[in-house]
Amino acid sequence: xxxxxxxxxxxxxxxxxxxxxxxxxxxxxxxxxxxxxxxxxxxxxxxxxxxxxxxxxxxxxxxxxxxxxxxxxxxxxxxxxxxxxxxxxxx
Numbered sequence: 001x002x003x004x005x006x007x008x009x010x011x012x013x014x015x016x017x018x019x020x021x022x023x024x025x026x027x028x029x030x031x032x033x034x035x036x037x038x039x040x041x042x043x044x045x046x047x048x049x050x051x052x053x054x055x056x057x058x059x060x061x062x063x064x065x066x067x068x069x070x071x072x073x074x075x076x077x078x079x080x081x082x083x084x085x086x087x088x089x090x091x
Contacts, residue, residue: 042054
């Protein structure tokens with residue numbers, strides 16, 4: 001095995017931790033994503049792909065998986081459970 005086994009959700013959380021700083025990093029990132037989408041008038045529940053694109057445009061270093069994870073959380077999805085391979089995080 002080349003590296004540690006991680007789920008897509010775990011990789012997304014690690015990437016978000018690098019992108020955002022401060023206390024409660026994940027909650028802060030989710031609040032930021034919600035604000036960006038509200039300001040842009042993008043409904044994450046109705047247009048998740050457009051929402052992910054908007055987040056990546058607002059934060060160029062944000063990976064696709066991290067953007068999809070944030071959209072999932074903005075839509076009301078909880079932290080990943082099991083293998084973390086929910087429909088939004090599948091490749």
